[in-house]
Amino acid sequence: MSQLGKRYRCTECGTEILCTKAGEGTPVCCDKEMEVQEPRPLPSSD
């Protein structure tokens, strides 16, 4: 399942994509599933 707002990166060619519409399946590039890039949350006032 792809995730809205997440970035995916191809470990082969370095291509990055941003998911703007979630859906079934995982993005594929260079015949491999792309890796999701984990964000680092920052502190906030609440």
Next chain:
Amino acid sequence: MCTGIFFHYQQGERLKDFPQALDQVLDKDDVFLYDAFYPSKPKSSFDLEPIPIETLHKIHSSEMVDRVKATGNYEGALYSAAGTLSAAIKVWSGEILNAFVFTGYGDHHAGSNFFGGGCYFNGAAIAIHELQETFGAKRFAIIDTDAHHGDGTWELFENNPTVLYICFCSGSSQEKNQNINVHVPFKVKDSVYTALAKESFEKLVKVFTPEIIFWNWGYDGTIWEYGDIGLTLESHLQMTRDIKKLANEVCSGRLIVVLCGGSRRDYATFLIPRIIRILAD
């Protein structure tokens, strides 16, 4: 033309549903997400970059910046202000028409040498300085509908004739140069609030003719919020329509909405996608 969303991931509760709650918004072809903070990621045109320290020092004293660093919230504060700065540059350069900026910390309680109330750096002030210095922009308006008085923004612009600052809050009415405080009753109906808005900022903005409008939007004045003045959720959507229309009339639609006060997660999840949709329609 396009709407930009400026977003960084945060640890707090109120934005926990984001970015997933933008599902129906990012569907649109003319809505772009500019995000921040993925490790080991090469730069792209959709990155949100931190503000250089020398740019911070043009608005805030170096002592104050050091004090913010000591709080441990420096990075979150930096990226909150960075969203506003980046949005302003992209709107001014025509890359997008308007913007919504997610912040972890607000900006209107941050002055030249003080901060408080969940605000550290004054993103709007930093953006205005940058637009003046780098792009030659001349006139700006800040509409502040957070329920509390924006003492930082007031201090920064009280002697600056290029900035019209209109603050809606329960404090007393006052006026100094282009700084105007509009008294809002302690409890108010939507209709009264909207009428007050039309009477004040709509008229003032039309006379001042800014080239770009910043809207410090807080939802803390909503019923059951910590600054409850009786506003309904719908009032925020109506305000968005009104301010967008005003921006269309006076400054070719150039509008930046900056998230300020408000704590409820359910309100944020309801309001923010709808506000962005109004901006994008």
